[in-house]
Amino acid sequence: MFSGFMANAWLVGTIVAVVAGVVGFFVVLRGAAFPAHAIPNGAFAGAAGANLIGLNPLFGLGVFSLGAALGIGALGRRGRSDAVTALALVTMLALGAAFLSQSTEYEPQIFSLLFGEILGVSTSQIVPVAVLGLACVLAIGLLYRRLMLTSLAPEIAAARGINPRVIELMFLVVLACSTTMTVPVVGAFLIFTLMIGPPAAARCFSDRPGTALGGSVVIALLTLWAAIACSYQTNWPVGFYVGVFSAAAYGVGRVYVAWGHARQAKATYLANEEMTPPTPALSR
Amino acid sequence: MSDAPVLEVDKVRVSFSGRRILDDVSFVIRKGEFTGLIGSNGVGKTTLLRAILGLQRVDAGEIRVTGAPLGRRGRSLGYVPQRVNLDPDVPMRARDFVALGLDADRYGFARRTREQRGLVEQMLINVDALGFADRRVGTLSGGEQQRVLIAHALISRPELLLLDEPLANLDPASVQEIVALLHRVAHEFQVAVLLSAHEMNALLSVMDRIVYLTAGRAASGTTEEVIRPEVLSKLYGHHVDVLKIHGRVFVVAEPGRDNDDIPDHPNLTVS
Amino acid sequence: MRFLFEPGFFASAPVRTAMIIGALAAVISAVVGVFTVVRGQSFAGHALTDVATAGGSGAFLTGISPLVGFVGGGVLGAGAMDLIGVERLRSRDVATGIVLSVATGFAALFLFLDTTMNATTGATQQILFGSIFTVNPFIVPYVLALSVLTLFVLGFIYRPLLLSSLSSELASARGIGLRRVGLLFMLALAIAVGVSAIAIGSVLSTALLIGPAATSLRLTKNLRSAIGVACAMGVATTWLGVLLAYDSFYWIPSSQGLPVSFFIVALILVAYLASGVPAVRRFVARPAADHGHSRLTVRPFETPRSGARN
Numbered sequence: 001m002f003s004g005f006m007a008n009a010w011l012v013g014t015i016v017a018v019v020a021g022v023v024g025f026f027v028v029l030r031g032a033a034f035p036a037h038a039i040p041n042g043a044f045a046g047a048a049g050a051n052l053i054g055l056n057p058l059f060g061l062g063v064f065s066l067g068a069a070l071g072i073g074a075l076g077r078r079g080r081s082d083a084v085t086a087l088a089l090v091t092m093l094a095l096g097a098a099f100l101s102q103s104t105e106y107e108p109q110i111f112s113l114l115f116g117e118i119l120g121v122s123t124s125q126i127v128p129v130a131v132l133g134l135a136c137v138l139a140i141g142l143l144y145r146r147l148m149l150t151s152l153a154p155e156i157a158a159a160r161g162i163n164p165r166v167i168e169l170m171f172l173v174v175l176a177c178s179t180t181m182t183v184p185v186v187g188a189f190l191i192f193t194l195m196i197g198p199p200a201a202a203r204c205f206s207d208r209p210g211t212a213l214g215g216s217v218v219i220a221l222l223t224l225w226a227a228i229a230c231s232y233q234t235n236w237p238v239g240f241y242v243g244v245f246s247a248a249a250y251g252v253g254r255v256y257v258a259w260g261h262a263r264q265a266k267a268t269y270l271a272n273e274e275m276t277p278p279t280p281a282l283s284r
Numbered sequence: 285m286s287d288a289p290v291l292e293v294d295k296v297r298v299s300f301s302g303r304r305i306l307d308d309v310s311f312v313i314r315k316g317e318f319t320g321l322i323g324s325n326g327v328g329k330t331t332l333l334r335a336i337l338g339l340q341r342v343d344a345g346e347i348r349v350t351g352a353p354l355g356r357r358g359r360s361l362g363y364v365p366q367r368v369n370l371d372p373d374v375p376m377r378a379r380d381f382v383a384l385g386l387d388a389d390r391y392g393f394a395r396r397t398r399e400q401r402g403l404v405e406q407m408l409i410n411v412d413a414l415g416f417a418d419r420r421v422g423t424l425s426g427g428e429q430q431r432v433l434i435a436h437a438l439i440s441r442p443e444l445l446l447l448d449e450p451l452a453n454l455d456p457a458s459v460q461e462i463v464a465l466l467h468r469v470a471h472e473f474q475v476a477v478l479l480s481a482h483e484m485n486a487l488l489s490v491m492d493r494i495v496y497l498t499a500g501r502a503a504s505g506t507t508e509e510v511i512r513p514e515v516l517s518k519l520y521g522h523h524v525d526v527l528k529i530h531g532r533v534f535v536v537a538e539p540g541r542d543n544d545d546i547p548d549h550p551n552l553t554v555s
Numbered sequence: 556m557r558f559l560f561e562p563g564f565f566a567s568a569p570v571r572t573a574m575i576i577g578a579l580a581a582v583i584s585a586v587v588g589v590f591t592v593v594r595g596q597s598f599a600g601h602a603l604t605d606v607a608t609a610g611g612s613g614a615f616l617t618g619i620s621p622l623v624g625f626v627g628g629g630v631l632g633a634g635a636m637d638l639i640g641v642e643r644l645r646s647r648d649v650a651t652g653i654v655l656s657v658a659t660g661f662a663a664l665f666l667f668l669d670t671t672m673n674a675t676t677g678a679t680q681q682i683l684f685g686s687i688f689t690v691n692p693f694i695v696p697y698v699l700a701l702s703v704l705t706l707f708v709l710g711f712i713y714r715p716l717l718l719s720s721l722s723s724e725l726a727s728a729r730g731i732g733l734r735r736v737g738l739l740f741m742l743a744l745a746i747a748v749g750v751s752a753i754a755i756g757s758v759l760s761t762a763l764l765i766g767p768a769a770t771s772l773r774l775t776k777n778l779r780s781a782i783g784v785a786c787a788m789g790v791a792t793t794w795l796g797v798l799l800a801y802d803s804f805y806w807i808p809s810s811q812g813l814p815v816s817f818f819i820v821a822l823i824l825v826a827y828l829a830s831g832v833p834a835v836r837r838f839v840a841r842p843a844a845d846h847g848h849s850r851l852t853v854r855p856f857e858t859p860r861s862g863a864r865n
Contacts, residue, residue, distance in 0.1 A: 079773060098814060240663045243660020
């Protein structure tokens with residue numbers, strides 16, 4: 001399971017999971033789940049288009065991702081951002097439909113753009129993925145504190161001279177970049193899953209931002225590795241296992257939180273019991 | 285008291301949507317002074333604060349913080365918004381949030397040195413937040429969160445601390461605690477404090493200066509200087525009385541006065 | 556005129572079915588969509604179309620009726636979202652995301668099994684983009700019935716839904732069960748979405764849900780007229796889109812024309828962008844259009860964070 005073409009899958013999977021964990025931490029923090037879903041899904045239409053005119057699909061992916069990110073950023077300021085995101089998504093998909101209608105032989109292509117072909121990843125794909133991945137992680141690292149403050153308290157950030165809208169736009173661009181590099185490998189739906197489940201689970205286990213970020217990466221790694229292994233064994237798509245395992249991780253996180261609350265409630269109850277003296281009989 | 289003023293607001297005029305919100309507002313705040321910006325809702329307090337923060341364009345006049353015009357203020361200004369809407373799920377402890385105040389505008393990951401952690405601990409003690417320092421910010425009560433926000437703003441050692449209606453949604457006990465805390469901040473740490481409020485009675489005992497804002501115009505000075513019938517009547521443009529009952533102050537319009545020119549004021553009784 | 560209405564347009568049966576189904580889907584989507592946008596649940600609305608699609612691909616696989624697959628999948632998804640998610644805006648995001656993740660995982664599995672077991676191709680494309688022209692006319696009565704059901708549910712919860720969409724605090728102060736109303740709304744949403752997804756594909760389903768509603772809300776804050784405008788816009792863009800798609804068959808020499816979804820979405824997008832142009836807004840916001848006392852200020856009931864939301 002670890003030799004030959006599988007080695008590529010493990011390597012690329014690791015890179016993708018790390019990026020997803022890091023970027024996904026902020027996706028969940030900023031409530032940017034919808035753009036994180038919309039950008040990759042729409043971008044796949046760009047790949048179809050590029051293919052149609054004979055260009056490298058990566059180019060189409062990049063253009064559509066960036067366009068979506070900028071569109072959501074610009075239009076979202078003036079109207080409801082979630083409605084705008086929906087419109088951006090369907091516009092791109094409709095364009096994709098138009099592209100696809102002009103050609104014939106597409107089914108396997110669509111499937112792999114949506115759900116990925118990580119087991120079939122070629123060596124030549126590794127370097128671009130690694131380079132773009134590194135760029136995304138570095139960008140997040142550079143903007144880390146600004147991202148934190150604008151996510152939590154944008155007015156305080158503004159008072160300190162940090163423009164929250166600029167940071168939002170930059171974040172969307174990083175999201176677009178991470179999309180472009182991962183969609184060819186793991187597919188549009190999958191990258192979204194990795195950016196939501198693991199960070200949401202990680203924040204159940206830790207109160208501190210740094211630890212939660214690390215946990216997000218770890219859980220993403222474990223999820224994807226397990227999914228690759230299971231997919232290899234059963235031949236079923238990786239996407240299926242990633243979806244199920246990340247939901248399971250989140251479930252475990254929720255149970256852990258509930259258990260913690262129950263314990264705390266019990267401890268408070270017991271403490272109160274000890275502290276309250278028995279009530280004296282009321283005097284007549 | 286001293287020397288160079290920390291904040292100078294000089295004949296500031298702001299209008300938007302065709303309305304003159306602030307008209308020739310001027311006042312000066314010095315180091316370590318506790319100043320209350322008093323006025324009813326809608327009268328322009330938030331606009332004035334935003335102008336000082338550089339978030340609102342000023343049509344005329346000038347604002348200088350520690351002598352420098354806006355745009356160069358950098359660290360010398362701390363800001364505490366009224367509330368921060370945070371989910372209980374957000375993985376950020378009060379302690380982490382305060383630490384973020386040290387260097388939120390710097391680039392790179394945050395690696396906290398021991399010295400920095402010591403600073404955070406000290407600040408948490410100062411604002412009496414050590415008891416809930418390790419709880420998530422989103423789970424704190426209004427008063428608790430207020431203290432964390434103050435610590436966050438103070439830890440970068442500003443010369444001026446701006447607070448936007450900090451007392452508005454607090455219960456009376458918390459109001460007293462926050463006012464006492466801010467008083468200490470002003471006098472012990474020598475940080476100029478400017479907070480906006482629509483009710484001045486909670487602040488009477490601690491305010492060094494008051495800036496009384498109404499319909500775009502302001503009068504500033506000590507409470508004795510400003511809260512007088514002559515001064516306020518001139519400010520409002522019609523006669524008002526000042527009643528002092530049990531240590532509390534009430535600004536009252538003359539009975540029988542035409543209601544149209546009496547602006548809304550919670551302390552204003554019209555019979 | 557002949558250029559616009561290419562030969563055989565009115566005579567063709569698939570076109571007639573398309574017009575009827577399209578109009579039904581547009582109306583039901585517009586009504587549900589206005590509430591969806593007001594409640595800030597556009598993500599959930601879109602996610603449910605993907606979930607419905609996953610259900611549809613499962614139906615494809617097992618040979619169950621597609622209608623059951625789409626609507627059933629949507630309803631399951633709505634229930635799961637309600638179970639995981641709570642009132643808070645952010646956790647709703649995560650709940651939607653988790654359900655969507657699981658659903659797409661299953662969709663991957665179903666489509667994979669479909670291709671390997673049944674050797675059918677084009678399943679993905681078919682399900683995603685649907686085809687309004689190849690809808691089986693015999694589902695029209697079922698679509699009609701389900702649409703009526705959805706409208707009935709909405710009408711039943713209209714007032715508590717209205718209040719809780721505008722302000723959750725006011726609603727709970729009045730004793731309205733926010734959870735219950737929220738769940739009923741999600742179910743109505745799921746049915747509406749499932750029905751339109753099967754008829755017109757999941758892309759169009761989302762477009763008709765969000766697009767006309769978002770546009771009409773930019774033009775009027777009065778909820779009742781917003782619903783009316785959204786319905787009109789939805790039907791208009793659908794019919795015009797069907798027409799143009801039919802025509803494009805003839806206009807573009809070599810191919811099968813451009814898909815309906817492309818035209819409808821393009822029209823919706825143009826309408827939305829146009830509603831942002833100040834001249835258009837001034838034209839629409841004539842004082843006569845106001846109904847004084849039923850004017851409502853529409854805000855999401857929690858403001859998420861940065862920037863200027865309207």
